Amino acid sequence: MRLTEFWERMDRHLGSAYARTWAETQVVRELGGRTVTEALAEGESAKAVWRAVWAHLQLPPSER
Template sequence: MKHTEFWGRMEAALGSAYARSWAHDFVMAELGDRTVEQALAAGLPPKQVWLAVWRALELPMSER
């Protein structure tokens, strides 16, 4: 998964206005107590980060 696909999925799940804010503020234990932005900046693969987001938001299987 590329970063552009990741951010497209984030916007589809949370809306374009809220996705970046959520990614900046929401700390996730599954990402090593980091936010989405911090995890991506640390080099975690976007697919790994997306799966953590997917679980946290309890999104449907179709969005996995």
């Protein structure tokens, strides 16, 4: 997954105005207690981060 696709999915599910703020402030257990922004900055793949977000937000299987 490309980073652009990751952010498109984030925008679709959280809204374009809120997605970046959520990514910077919400600690996600599935990312080892990091935020999305921290995980991406530390080299986690966009696909792995999306899977963690998907689980955290309890999105439907079709969105995985």
